[in-house]
Amino acid sequence: GAVVSQHPSRVICKSGTSVKIECRSLDFQATTMFWYRQFPKKSLMLMATSNEGSKATYEQGVEKDKFLINHASLTLSTLTVTSAHPEDSSFYICSAKHRILFEAFFGQGTRLTVV
Amino acid sequence: AQSVTQLGSHVSVSEGALVLLRCNYSSSVPPYLFWYVQYPNQGLQLLLKYTSAATLVKGINGFEAEFKKSETSFHLTKPSAHMSDAAEYFCAVSSMNSGGYQKVTFGIGTKLQVIP
Numbered sequence: 001g002a003v004v005s006q007h008p009s010r011v012i013c014k015s016g017t018s019v020k021i022e023c024r025s026l027d028f029q030a031t032t033m034f035w036y037r038q039f040p041k042k043s044l045m046l047m048a049t050s051n052e053g054s055k056a057t058y059e060q061g062v063e064k065d066k067f068l069i070n071h072a073s074l075t076l077s078t079l080t081v082t083s084a085h086p087e088d089s090s091f092y093i094c095s096a097k098h099r100i101l102f103e104a105f106f107g108q109g110t111r112l113t114v115v
Numbered sequence: 116a117q118s119v120t121q122l123g124s125h126v127s128v129s130e131g132a133l134v135l136l137r138c139n140y141s142s143s144v145p146p147y148l149f150w151y152v153q154y155p156n157q158g159l160q161l162l163l164k165y166t167s168a169a170t171l172v173k174g175i176n177g178f179e180a181e182f183k184k185s186e187t188s189f190h191l192t193k194p195s196a197h198m199s200d201a202a203e204y205f206c207a208v209s210s211m212n213s214g215g216y217q218k219v220t221f222g223i224g225t226k227l228q229v230i231p
Contacts, residue, residue: 108158
């Protein structure tokens with residue numbers, strides 16, 4: 001149990017286009033989901049926290065209009081990278097907080113390459 | 116505020132040797148502490164967690180960690196390294212932030228190399 005599915009696992013897009021990444025909790029309800037970005041040789045950087053039915057809370061320095069987060073249901077959150085540029089290329093990971101267990105479960109990550 | 120410091124971005128051990136990955140934390144409230152493992156191009160997998168119960172925590176794959184409040188440490192150990200343990204390990208601390216949400220802060224990660 002407690003599986004988080006992230007899709008796609010890899011995506012290559014052209015500069016200027018938008019990419020949507022989905023994060024689903026398959027067998028539990030997640031009132032809170034987190035989106036992280038992982039830079040090479042660096043730790044995971046929390047981008048934003050999303051709560052079902054409300055606006056996401058973005059960390060300092062993260063552009064809200066560039067990284068659109070929607071948490072429409074208790075099992076789905078999406079991250080849309082708008083007008084992607086090569087510097088947006090990175091590994092993006094979501095995690096979903098289990099409603100009962102004090103633990104956040106992670107998706108497999110999405111490798112985004114903008115060409 | 117909370118933070119995590121992992122000493123040593125790269126650690127090499129021989130197969131069969133003791134694994135020791137260091138983690139120190141700071142937190143203004145009683146922390147919850149985690150160790151995660153990440154294999155190349157994959158997400159994070161929870162190894163073990165401390166949530167204010169027993170200070171010695173046993174996890175998967177033979178790993179364990181001890182919470183030492185006086186030293187603000189949560190080092191990860193394994194008695195005998197296996198080749199399959201080669202991966203990157205992240206220590207993390209969690210607490211509630213001002214908005215009431217659980218916020219997880221990660222260390223920079225330690226890449227473990229196991230030498231045959």
